[in-house]
Amino acid sequence: MKRKLYLYNTATARKEQFVPQGGDDSGGPVGVYCCGPTVYNYAHIGNLRTYIFEDVLKRALTACGYSVRHVVNITDVGHLVSDADTGEDKMEAGAAREGKSVWDIAAFYTAKFMEDIDALNILQPDLWPKATDHIPQMINHIKTLEEKGFTYRTADGIYFDTAKFPAYCDFAGIDPASLRAGERVDMGDKRNVTDFALWKFSPLDAKRQMEWDSPWGRGFPGWHIECSAMAIEHLAQPLDIHCGGADHVRVHHTNEIAQSEAATGERFANFWLHGEFLVLDKGKMAKSGGNFVTLDTLREQGVSPLGYRMFCYTAHYRSPLKFSYEGAAAAEQGLLKLRKIISSIDKSNGSVNNERVSRALEPFMAALCDDLNMPRAVAALWDGLRDDGLTGAEKIAFAEEADKALGLDLLTPLDGGQSRAEISVEVDGCKILIISDGGISSELKNDIIEKAVLRKKSRAAKDFKTADIIRGQFVDMGVAVKDLPDGTTECMTL
Ligand SMILES: [Zn+2]
Structure with a gap:
């Protein structure tokens, strides 16, 4: 028996009851694909907010009785600085910046990313596919699109013709008329402003470190095709849930849908969930401005990774969250206080009546299952710990259950704990x-x-x-x- 879980689906622009492909009793795992990091630099805490929300989603699915197959890709090639398929490859630029090989850069920042994931108590996905391990799948996908007439060739690559995919504007609610404004931007040889590269040719005047042979010429894949190829390779179609940051809606996910559905003729994903930005005083946190905060920056200010996780719970994942060190330090103190309260509970006080624990958990679970409403869930946690109707043993059982979804290590003893x-x-x-x-x-x-x-x-x-x-x-x-x-x-x- 599954618990009802309601999620806001970007594709339908409303909150819907989640039902996996094949129904609640299909028995198979829920397939969740999340766009992963481009490993050319440290992850900033704005990126990490998205992975925290995705981890809560996975924990909520588990709490509702589903098994989950969770795939997060590693983008180690092909992510260009501009969404318009121009500019440098972020990976090659990172290698030039640090005087290392692209492969070394990828290995180094992938390891750093894994450390961050662990420090934040984010559960390991079942699979971390790397883009560079899936070049043949991407080439095959592009071949299929070519056979079906969705591609054309320009001087610098193979492009997807978005005019051939009539539903292109639907997902992000793009006004087709607004695209004409794009005629002023540099289109290169593109036919439509929304067309995007599936395969880019290696430049003739510079040697790339990462390049592969393809039926169209030596080069490298576009960023968008990576996700489609890996998601289709590793998860049943359609995907139950596809996640990413809110900045992916208009271009990256719109393109993923177009190229996936054009190739397979089927729906690509049933549910699309997007996490909102972390906002600095100076605007959206981004690496390009050189103004970005990492977990290490927070540690230097005395805020632990789990203190930051707690800070993320002060806003709903679909709301922008304004970052401040004061706010993060307050969340750290809140977490510390929770741990102190829990460690002071006398576990040996009374027995555990499971029904009473479930009843106490009800408001917490209701908040979690209402589109992952963590501010409300945390408030319900405080209420439960103050509930005089529970024995000490029941309060501990309640906190343990809640922490399975929160991932805050609430029962870690204070001395030597992560805070x-x-x-x-x-x-x-x-x-x-x-x-x-x-x-x-x-x-x-x-x-x-x-x-x-x-x-x-x-x-x-x-x-x-x-x-x-x-x-x-x-x-x-x-x-x-x-x-x-x-x-x-x-x-x-x-
Ligand atoms: Zn992606």
């Missing part, structure tokens, strides 16, 4: 290690560093009076100071 932040800095030759449970404000951090440096200098100058005064100030601030054997000043917030 403990360690910040290591070196200022004026003075090594300082700041240890704090949960988030630390940048104001407090700077204050600690300033005092630690002054204390060290005072001691070096044998000015023990000043050093003692500073030690007293640390006590007033609730910071324990210790000198480690290697000369590092350890400052632990109490």
Whole structure:
């Protein structure tokens, strides 16, 4: 018996009850395809917000009684800087930037991405297919499109003729009239402004590191064809659910649908879910502006990866979320408080009545199954923990169940848990290690560093009076100071 799950489907622009291909009792796993990272740089926390929402979706499907086959691709070739199939390949540009081979760049940033995924408690997908491992499938897909008359050749590649796919504008609700504005942009040899490259030829004047032979000439695949080829290769058609960031709707997913459905003659995916942007004060977080925050940047500010996960739950995945360090630090504190409450519950108090636990979970599950409404789910978690009608043992069972969907490690003991932040800095030759449970404000951090440096200098100058005064100030601030054997000043917030 499956629990009802309602999801907002971009394809129909409404919330619908999720039913897998073949019905609720088909027994097969729910196929979920998520557009993965282009591994040419670190993932910024805006990208990671999307993977967190997709992880919650997977956990919600599981909580509703479905098994899931989850595929996330790795784009290691063919993603050009511009959506208009122009500009450099992001991977080749990344390699040039760092003076490494494209293959090394891909391996390095793929490993970094995996570390981020683990740190965020994102469950591993069943498969991480790499674009460079699927070139033959992409070539076959393009051949099929060619046989069916959907392609044409230009000087720089093989293109999909969107005029031959009448439903092209439907998915994103594009007004065909608005496309005429595109006539002013550089069309190259394209027939329509929305046409996109399936295969790009290697440039004649420069040697690419990644290129392959094809029936049309040496070159590399377009970014969009990668996802279609890998999704069709690894999941039953149509896909039950296809996910991605909201920025994918108008071009990338519209193109995936066109080229997939033109080739197979069938619907590509039943449900389309899109996560909204994380917004910085200066606008959407993007790598191109050079202004991007990674998990490491957050750690330096005392916000743990799971504190960031908690921060993402302060907004619905379909709403833009405004990022601030204050907001993230507050979420970190909220997470810490939840852990403290849970660790203070007496597990041995009373027995567990499963019915009572299920009843207590009901508001939480209702929020989760109402299009993954995490702000409401987190509020329901707090309510459940305050419910005096539950025994201690039942509260623990309730928290355990809720955490299966939340992925916040709520039952991890506080000492040594992930919310403990360690910040290591070196200022004026003075090594300082700041240890704090949960988030630390940048104001407090700077204050600690300033005092630690002054204390060290005072001691070096044998000015023990000043050093003692500073030690007293640390006590007033609730910071324990210790000198480690290697000369590092350890400052632990109490
Ligand atoms: Zn994709």
